[in-house]
Amino acid sequence: MSLNGTYESELAFQADRRKATVEFVKIISDLWYDKSIELVLFRNQLIDKNVSEILNLHEYAGEFVQKPISIFDSVEIAQAIKTLDVPPAKLDIGKLTYEFQFEDQKHANATAFVADKLKGARKSEIINPKDVVLYGFGRIGRLLARELMTKTGKGNQLRLRAIVTRGKIDQVVLEKRASLLRNDSVHGDFSGTVVADIENSALIINGTTVNVISADAPEDIDYTAYGINDALVIDNTGAFRDADALARHLKSKGVSKVLLTAPGKGVPNIVHGVNHLEYNPDTVDIFSAASCTTNAITPVLKAIQDTFGIKHGHLETIHAYTNDQNLVDNFHNKYRRGRAAALNMVITETGAGSAVAKALPSLEGKLTSNAIRVPVPNGSLAILNLELENPTSVEGVNSIMKKYALEGHLVEQIKYELSDELVSSDIVGCSAPAIYDSKATIVRQDGKNVVLYVWYDNEYGYSHQVIRLAKYVSKVRRFTYY
Structure with missing residues (x-):
């Protein structure tokens, strides 16, 4: 083949890869918004990623497992997942694609393979969504808000309902809070919409109302007045570090659990993945996500x-x-x-x-x-x-x-x-x-x-650990395939 012929073949292949990736992006969105099924690629997030980012992640995945991970194979596996009746789940399509390359002879097709691998999903318990309150809105609080709202989906897991700050809340303050959520000098712009609703003292994030509450003391707030019940309070202030101080949140109406985003005294300090299973959310109400x-x-x-x-x-x-x-x-x-x-x-x-x-x-x-x-x-x-x-x-x-x-x-x-x-x-x-x-x-x-x-x-990696622990504390962890 001539050099020009080779180049034309490369162009055609790249066009096919990118078209397949566009289809992959659509399936990712359909699974997430229709079925609350989140796909990741060797733990790398795929929601809201563009075509080039997804292709780059496939390159990393292939190098990681020392075997090519093709976007065409990923599309085939994703299509198979879409056809099956799978409950809300978080699935590593990189791992599934890698395993399919070794086990494809054992199954009639990709759908049969995926059905076999995900058969344990049928045993998943029903998840009751959990209201979340962010107490404090600094660096970690805003990153948590971004991630919670980006991953709200159908609202089957954690639902951000309120943000608590100190001081008065007027139009200028609310607009500044909204601006800090929209724009971040380190992490870039928020991939969503944020509108300040001064009349209702709220931020409208991705079209969803999040109340902004002013309070000087945790126990002074009646969250039920905002329609918030059985909530998890994530304390980002750093002002309350020990068991007695954090227990003040539990005196508020509408709160059942507290999670501190700093090392705590007299409460379980958890590194999710290492020791979280040692503490039962049915019997423990206050947790720390350590540092x-x-x-x-x-x-x-x-x-x-x-x-x-x-x-x-x-x-x-x-x-x-x-x-x-x-x-x-x-x-x-x-x-x-x-x-x-x-x-x-x-x-x-x-x-x-x-x-x-x-x-x-x-x-x-x-x-x-x-x-x-x-x-x-x-x-x-x-x-x-x-x-x-x-x-x-x-x-x-x-x-x-x-x-x-x-x-x-x-x-x-x-x-x-x-x-x-x-x-x-x-x-x-x-x-x-x-x-x-x-x-x-x-x-x-x-x-x-x-x-x-x-x-x-x-900031970002730690915030994700906080959310992982929050899901465990709130008992909203979905079926996972890693």
Whole structure:
């Protein structure tokens, strides 16, 4: 074939791929809005993704499993899912497509294969939707609002009903709240609509009313007056950190559960995927989602502890600056944090080393930790320097981490990164709380010491962990196939 002929064939193939991807996007939307079935591709979100983004995710998936993952195969599997009577679910079409390539001879067609794989979905319990209140509307609160509203679908799981802030609510304040939700300097524009409704003191997000309530004390609010009942309050303020303070939310009419987006005292500190099953939502009313750093390192430490054993280690977190630091040099109650955040690397403390033991008691007293705040607005890195009980190699530790990222109970928590060129801005917007940098792994010659690099979007990845825990607490987790 001539060079021109080859080029024309490549153009035709790319056109076919993109047309198939357009069809794939439609099926994704139909499944989500008609059946409350969410498709992901090796845990990467597909809802609201464009054609190029989906094709890029297929390239990553193929490299991840070291076998081509074709968009044409994904369309075939997605069409099969659409024809079946599947209850609300979250399905990894990458895993299904990968398995179909090995098992297609065992089944008459893709529909028979999918029906066999998803037969457990029939046993799923009926889900009762849960009203959600965001108490506080800062960085984490707004990201939670974005994700909750983007993934509302038919409203079968979590329903954002109200946002609570301090101070008066007038037109100027409400418009500013709406603007901060619409526009974000780090995460970009919200892929939806936000309208300030001053007459009803509400934000109309994607056409749905979310009440904005002003309150100085949690117990002063009667949520039932807004039609909100049996609600989960997600406290993002940082003002209430212990069991007694958080219990004030439960004195409000219409509240049944509380979830803190920070480390808590006297309440269960949960890293979803690691220790959430140890606490029953039927008997526990107050939960903490721990910290972003704890959520980043604990899944990786669990994988290493379970496989090799950890004698002791040190955690150093290279953390994006946060709102508690000063923009310019000024007085601060904490040492060094008073210096200009965007101009300095700032050594400070972190409780993540000791906090890990709340989720993994076997690591009690084995880890030290410290933090360096650096001049980036988002995107952080944890460096784990670990002395192991059983020796390994770079290949050995990487293969274990890849296995945990591909199958098991930590697949939502650990993303296995393959790139040689990864930098902090690349991980912004990743929904996994821990991004394992396989190309940076270091193992001492005797195999007893490893240095692991774990990236994390300290805002977006953490927010997704909060939502995962919120679904567990609210008992609205759907059938999943990972």
